[in-house]
Amino acid sequence: MAVPDLADPFAQATVAVQDVSVRYRVPSTDAAERRRRANPIARAARTVLGNDPKVIVRALSGISFVARSGEQVGLVGQNGSGKSTLLRIIAGLENPTKGRVLAESTPVLIGVNAALVPDLSGEENIRLGCLAMGLTPAQAEAAVPEVKELAGLGKSIYLPMKTYSSGMGARLRFAIATASNPHILLIDEALATGDAAFKERSEARMQGLRKSAGTVFLVSHAAQTIEETCTRAIWLNHGRLVLDGPAEDVAVRYRKWAWAIAKDKPDVAKRLIEEAFAEREQTQVRVEEPRSPRRYTSRHVRPRGVSTTNPKGR
Numbered sequence: 344m345a346v347p348d349l350a351d352p353f354a355q356a357t358v359a360v361q362d363v364s365v366r367y368r369v370p371s372t373d374a375a376e377r378r379r380r381a382n383p384i385a386r387a388a389r390t391v392l393g394n395d396p397k398v399i400v401r402a403l404s405g406i407s408f409v410a411r412s413g414e415q416v417g418l419v420g421q422n423g424s425g426k427s428t429l430l431r432i433i434a435g436l437e438n439p440t441k442g443r444v445l446a447e448s449t450p451v452l453i454g455v456n457a458a459l460v461p462d463l464s465g466e467e468n469i470r471l472g473c474l475a476m477g478l479t480p481a482q483a484e485a486a487v488p489e490v491k492e493l494a495g496l497g498k499s500i501y502l503p504m505k506t507y508s509s510g511m512g513a514r515l516r517f518a519i520a521t522a523s524n525p526h527i528l529l530i531d532e533a534l535a536t537g538d539a540a541f542k543e544r545s546e547a548r549m550q551g552l553r554k555s556a557g558t559v560f561l562v563s564h565a566a567q568t569i570e571e572t573c574t575r576a577i578w579l580n581h582g583r584l585v586l587d588g589p590a591e592d593v594a595v596r597y598r599k600w601a602w603a604i605a606k607d608k609p610d611v612a613k614r615l616i617e618e619a620f621a622e623r624e625q626t627q628v629r630v631e632e633p634r635s636p637r638r639y640t641s642r643h644v645r646p647r648g649v650s651t652t653n654p655k656g657r
């Protein structure tokens with residue numbers, strides 16, 4: 344058995360999320376109502392300046408972790424806990440308010456909202472999706488049969504996508520996303536909408552991706568899906584990282600907490616989440632910048648706007 348290289352624990356890191364926070368400024372009718380009740384001068388000033396009453400939504404706060412090749416990382420948490428935001432940030436579709444994300448290759452996000460063209464057939468969308476992911480026209484053409492087979496939509500693959508059910512659309516998006524064999528694959532609940540037969544095929548595909556040393560991030564509300572398909576899980580609550588560990592352990596803890604919430608036992612839920620927070624080992628991600636600064640020799644063109652105090656201009 345291969346011995347892992349313990350001297351260099353970051354050797355296989357594929358994604359590093361470093362102290363990421365995301366905040367949104369959004370209009371609020373509640374804030375508007377409070378303004379209506381505020382003093383008339385402040386109210387008039389804001390009306391003249393045209394400021395909409397806004398509130399800050401903290402979607403993510405101080406998230407840090409490192410994912411590695413071969414890991415399937417499940418993201419669990421209740422509605423609005425920040426799972427989809429974290430995927431979008433990793434995919435580079437949004438910039439964090441604070442912190443940064445480093446990835447060793449382009450992460451491909453496949454979500455239920457992935458943009459394909461509704462008027463085109465499933466087959467045409469396969470080509471389109473593959474080209475959008477950076478495959479050449481020849482590679483996209485070669486990928487069509489495999490994607491069709493994985494999606495398993497039969498003759499419906501020749502019909503316009505706007506005629507598909509949400510589950511059929513999700514299956515096609517999942518199949519397209521895996522066609523480019525992305526090293527970092529991000530899935531937002533795509534599995535939850537498939538039927539049993541598709542679930543089996545998609546799990547086999549995920550196994551294949553895992554074997555080819557890819558990293559998979561999967562968002563799901565179903566702790567069982569995370570438990571069955573992931574090696575590791577991250578539990579988010581109100582944008583904060585509650586637990587990060589083996590999928591089975593995290594799923595069991597999350598399920599207990601969700602049960603307490605569902606049964607209207609806020610004290611039990613509070614105790615469970617506080618225990619989890621207390622046990623969590625804080626992860627700090629440090630990114631080593633290259634040490635030697637870039638040097639320009641006389642053969643290099645000096646970058647514009649750089650001045651020098653050397654009278655010879657070297």
Ligand SMILES: Nc1ncnc2c1ncn2[C@@H]1O[C@H](COP(=O)(O)OP(=O)(O)OP(=O)(O)O)[C@@H](O)[C@H]1O
Nearest residue numbers: 367369400402420421422423424425426427428429
């Ligand atoms: N574009 C946006 N503008 C303003 N607020 C946003 C935006 N996107 C997300 N949010 C807010 O950020 C928080 C986290 O949302 P996010 O969609 O990441 O949660 P989630 O865990 O994926 O939820 P769900 O399980 O319901 O899909 C929520 O409070 C949400 O209202």
